Amino acid sequence: MQPPQSWTRDIEPLLTAPQLNERISEMGREITETFRDSPELVAVGILKGCFLFYADLVRHIDLPIKCEFIGISSYADATTSSGVVKISSDLKYSIEDKDVLIIEDIIDTGLTMSYLLNNFSTRKPRSLNVCTLLDKPERRVVPVPIEYTGFTIPDRFVVGYGLDLAGRYRNLPHIGVYHGET
């Protein structure tokens, strides 16, 4: 009998767990420095993709931040952007007069973040900044101001460390390029 093939066989490693860890601790230090005097910093994670990045990043922010999440989707089950953005679970609290840091897994076409920035700015935050683990600038269709970027990557579909393909691979501890069928 053939042994079962690994569930990661179609994934070519791109960023290892130690590389992620090192960069994320740097980002945390930088954010800590910038917001040292903030009266109230709220880190808003975009679910679900951000969940591992968010959990690791906030542990490197040495400030009394508030942790909030928003559910938003622009992808269905495919690997191309639909351009349709919808808030599936909104913030439970007002962000008026707060320093808001949006935490995202990846910025691709920019449609999701652009929608969210417009939406959030109507809520009158004290400041509004974007922090993304990955940036895929080649596919941008709308410009997005990004304050903190973990890694800039080429136009490849990546999975792992929170990023999924049709709901799978989020629990992979590293990030890899998906080469299988979609």
Ligand code: IMP
């Ligand atoms: P955008 O609106 O095109 O910038 O897409 C942003 C969202 O698309 C991200 O939050 C991801 O959920 C998803 N996405 C974009 N590129 C990838 C990828 O390479 N792998 C997995 N998800 C991706």
Ligand code: MG
């Ligand atoms: Mg996402």
